[in-house]
Amino acid sequence: MPEPNNKERLQKILADAGIGSRRQCERLIAEGHVTIDGRIVIEMGIQVDPAQHKILFDGKPVRVARKDYFLLNKPKHFVSTLAQEDAGRRVIDLMKGAGRNLRMAGRLDRDTEGLIILTNDGELINLLTHPRHQVPKTYWVKVEGRLDSEDMDALRRGVFLAEGRARAVKVNVVFASSKTTALSVVLKRGMNRQIRRMFAKLDHPVQELRRTAIDGISDQHLKAGRFRRLTSTEVDQLYRAARQPEEKRRVPAPAKERRR
Numbered sequence: 001m002p003e004p005n006n007k008e009r010l011q012k013i014l015a016d017a018g019i020g021s022r023r024q025c026e027r028l029i030a031e032g033h034v035t036i037d038g039r040i041v042i043e044m045g046i047q048v049d050p051a052q053h054k055i056l057f058d059g060k061p062v063r064v065a066r067k068d069y070f071l072l073n074k075p076k077h078f079v080s081t082l083a084q085e086d087a088g089r090r091v092i093d094l095m096k097g098a099g100r101n102l103r104m105a106g107r108l109d110r111d112t113e114g115l116i117i118l119t120n121d122g123e124l125i126n127l128l129t130h131p132r133h134q135v136p137k138t139y140w141v142k143v144e145g146r147l148d149s150e151d152m153d154a155l156r157r158g159v160f161l162a163e164g165r166a167r168a169v170k171v172n173v174v175f176a177s178s179k180t181t182a183l184s185v186v187l188k189r190g191m192n193r194q195i196r197r198m199f200a201k202l203d204h205p206v207q208e209l210r211r212t213a214i215d216g217i218s219d220q221h222l223k224a225g226r227f228r229r230l231t232s233t234e235v236d237q238l239y240r241a242a243r244q245p246e247e248k249r250r251v252p253a254p255a256k257e258r259r260r
Contacts, residue, residue: 008047009047010025010029016065018100029043065100067120070118071227071228071230072095072116072118074224075094078091094227102120113210115212133241135238137215138214139209141184141206143180143205144204146180146181147183155171155202161191161201171183171184171185
């Protein structure tokens with residue numbers, strides 16, 4: 001029986017070990033920081049089996065951890081950064097005991113609550129954050145005032161921001177009064193603070209904002225500040241969503257709640 005092929009690209013192995021992004025790892029390889037079985041390797045695209053070969057980075061063994069995938073419900077006032085000056089109020093600080101080398105697959109601003117994925121799988125992070133993959137994300141938004149049909153049309157057609165046109169793939173009113181409106185908004189291609197800026201352009205400032213689903217993956221029972229592992233089915237769903245051609249990509253309905 002032939003041996004299984006467990007080889008992966010060297011830059012991916014380094015990225016999965018937490019050394020840096022894949023692009024950063026490519027630069028480090030080219031600069032001669034990596035050896036395989038005692039030999040400096042500078043070629044791009046070389047494939048290696050970590051179980052069969054001794055990989056060193058600056059003379060230290062590269063340890064490939066198992067892939068971990070988590071769904072976190074981010075509270076307000078926590079920041080999506082790894083900067084040490086924000087220690088104690090970072091999203092990553094909520095993940096104590098979850099594993100090493102976790103990074104965020106996307107961001108939420110300080111005042112926004114809701115779901116965010118953390119993993120040590122560099123490939124999935126790249127797929128979920130690269131603009132061309134357009135994985136849909138759903139938000140619950142509460143704004144000042146009552147929106148009219150022109151406002152709703154503007155959100156669907158697109159509101160022009162400094163980076164270009166920003167539009168909602170789907171937008172539906174959940175409830176409305178003379179003072180406030182709550183909506184469900186789906187985005188595929190996000191800009192910095194996009195929802196807040198879109199509604200500000202329409203003179204309906206955001207009062208509350210919460211991400212409720214990522215490609216239909218949701219969990220209404222996950223309390224703020226808590227996290228859980230993603231199931232293998234959910235991880236496969238995210239990979240499929242990011243990899244499928246744009247013309248076949250659709251906005252999924254929220255996933256059914258997990259049994260408890």
